[in-house]
Amino acid sequence: xxxxxxxxxxxxxxxxxxxxxxxxxxxxxxxxxxxxxxxxxxxxxxxxxxxxxxxxxxxxxxxxxxxxxxxxxxxxxxxxxxxxxxxxxxxxxxxxxxxxxxxxxxxxxxxxxxxxxxxxxxxxxxxxxxxxxxxxxxxxxxxxxxxxxxxxxxxxxxxxxxxxxxxxxxxxxxxxxxxxxxxxxxxxxxxxxxxxxxxxxxxxxxxxxxxxxxxxxxxxxxxxxxxxxxxxxxxxxxxxxxxxxxxxxxxxxxxxxxxxxxxxxxxxxxxxxxxxxxxxxxxxxxxxxxxxxxxxxxxxxxxxxxxxxxxxxxxxxxxxxxxxxxxxxxxx
Ligand SMILES: Nc1ncnc2c1ncn2[C@@H]1O[C@H](COP(=O)(O)OP(=O)(O)OP(=O)(O)O)[C@@H](O)[C@H]1O
Ligand SMILES: [Mg+2]
Numbered sequence: 001x002x003x004x005x006x007x008x009x010x011x012x013x014x015x016x017x018x019x020x021x022x023x024x025x026x027x028x029x030x031x032x033x034x035x036x037x038x039x040x041x042x043x044x045x046x047x048x049x050x051x052x053x054x055x056x057x058x059x060x061x062x063x064x065x066x067x068x069x070x071x072x073x074x075x076x077x078x079x080x081x082x083x084x085x086x087x088x089x090x091x092x093x094x095x096x097x098x099x100x101x102x103x104x105x106x107x108x109x110x111x112x113x114x115x116x117x118x119x120x121x122x123x124x125x126x127x128x129x130x131x132x133x134x135x136x137x138x139x140x141x142x143x144x145x146x147x148x149x150x151x152x153x154x155x156x157x158x159x160x161x162x163x164x165x166x167x168x169x170x171x172x173x174x175x176x177x178x179x180x181x182x183x184x185x186x187x188x189x190x191x192x193x194x195x196x197x198x199x200x201x202x203x204x205x206x207x208x209x210x211x212x213x214x215x216x217x218x219x220x221x222x223x224x225x226x227x228x229x230x231x232x233x234x235x236x237x238x239x240x241x242x243x244x245x246x247x248x249x250x251x252x253x254x255x256x257x258x259x260x261x262x263x264x265x266x267x268x269x270x271x272x273x274x275x276x277x278x279x280x281x282x283x284x285x286x287x288x289x290x291x292x293x294x295x296x297x298x299x300x301x302x303x304x305x306x307x308x309x310x311x312x313x314x315x316x317x318x319x320x321x322x323x324x325x326x327x328x329x330x331x332x
Contacts, residue, residue, distance in 0.1 A: 004234060005207045008200040009045050012191050016049045019189045020158050024128050027156040031182040034162045036193030039231025042162035045193065046132060049160070057127055059120070062134035063143075070142035071096050073133060074116055077123070086122050088115050109142075116146050121155060128156040136161050136178065137169035144174055148181040151188075195228025205245075208237060213245050221247045224305055225295055248293050256293070259286040264303040 012034070019032045034042045050058060061076035069075065075098045083093055092115045095102045107115070120131070133139070133147055151159050161182060169175035183190050196204075202219030222244065226232040237244055252260065255276075262272045269287065273280040287299070296302035 004204050004230070004237070006044060006048055007203045008196050009041065009048065009193075012045055012193070013049055013052075015189055015191060016045075016158075016160070017052070019187070020049075020053070020130070022187060023156055023158045027128065027154075029151050029153060029155050029157050029159060029185070030187045030189065031151045031159040031161065031185050032189040032191070033179060033182050034160070034191045034193065035165060035179070036162075037229070038164055038168070039229050040193040040195060041230045042193060043134060044230070045191075046134070046160060046162060050130065050132070053130060057124070057129040058132060059123055059129060060132035060134070063138035063140070069098055070140050071112075071116055071146065072098075072140050073143035074119065074146065078119070081123075083119075086119060088119055088122075093119070112142070113146060113149060116142075117149055117153065120146075120150060121153070124155055124157055128158075130158045130160055133159065133161040136163035137166065137175050141171065141174055144178040148178050151182055151185045195226075196223070196230060196233070197228060198223040201226070201228060201233065204233065209242065209245060213242075217251065218245065218247060221295060247295055252290055252293055256286050256290040259283060260290050260294075260302060260306045263287070263299050264306040266303075 016032055019030045023030050034045060036042050050056075059077045061073040063072055064076050074096055078093075078097045083097070086093060091102060092107055092112065095107075096112075096116060096119065123129075124131075131150065133143075136144065136147070139147075147159065147161065150157070159182070163169075163175065163179060166172040166176035166179065182188060198216070198220045201223040202214055202216060205214040205219055205222065222233070222236070225247065226236055258276065259272055262275060267275065269280050269283045273283045276283070291297075291299075291302055294302055294305045296305050
């Protein structure tokens with residue numbers, strides 16, 4: 001599959017650019033916190049921004065192991081770096097680099113935090129730097145504390161942090177508190193990424209399959225299948241290839257929409273039949289047609305399809321009308 005073009009994130013990239021130019025103008029730290037569910041494009045956004053910063057010094061780290069050791073972010077930053085010139089106690093440095101067999105007991109937590117801050121200070125040096133903290137939600141408590149601490153120093157650094165929502169974190173409360181601490185620092189930027197819009201999904205389809213291959217209806221149908229999540233979209237395109245173009249664009253009849261509305265309210269076919277005054281057999285036919293058209297694998301999935309449509313009613317025609325109103329109209 002052709003690589004997907006980056007869509008829909010221009011305002012977010014622009015916001016990062018502005019934060020970065022403030023760092024350079026005022027030579028003080030600014031935190032930029034990008035949150036979003038798994039696969040919404042946080043890393044892709046960071047990468048797009050960093051591609052523009054060719055000559056910038058970048059310190060990047062992330063949680064590397066499932067249950068990260070203390071200061072795992074810093075250890076990731078230090079990995080493979082020449083640290084000989086650093087003016088910190090060698091045993092503390094070895095410990096921060098997670099060398100095996102180095103006891104930590106010599107240092108109190110406060111002393112280690114001070115040492116960790118001074119290591120970062122040395123690495124940053126005089127020029128402005130971008131400190132990238134990927135997947136803060138997966139980091140250890142010592143790293144979280146260090147990062148919040150760095151945001152209150154006088155380092156001329158953009159602290160570019162990505163995180164899934166605290167609910168997805170190893171320690172939700174600590175993650176939430178750290179995000180709040182970072183977000184509360186002067187000049188902080190906060191960006192929550194949601195899924196792409198149907199039109200943006202359409203742009204990607206056009207790019208990959210050409211303009212003839214894509215219609216708003218198809219974009220809409222694929223958007224529903226992926227909820228606009230870029231990761232799910234890449235997966236879908238990788239698995240289905242050009243077959244994805246055969247996704248039925250949902251053009252439900254008024255009756256099918258009514259039936260779907262009642263499914264979403266939790267009704268069984270029999271209840272739907274009596275609510276609409278039609279036979280159970282007819283309901284069955286409507287149900288199978290609407291499953292086919294929406295591409296849903298089950299009633300539950302179709303119900304979710306209906307509900308997601310109502311939540312974001314601006315994006316598509318049809319679901320703005322209330323099924324109850326439609327019902328009373330059609331029975332009149
Ligand atoms: N705006 C976008 N336009 C096109 N493709 C995108 C966009 N954002 C992300 N992608 C693609 O979607 C996939 C997932 O994106 P990414 O890895 O950045 O998500 P993430 O939010 O960092 O996920 P995680 O929380 O799992 O780290 C990648 O293949 C990426 O290239
Ligand atoms: Mg990521």
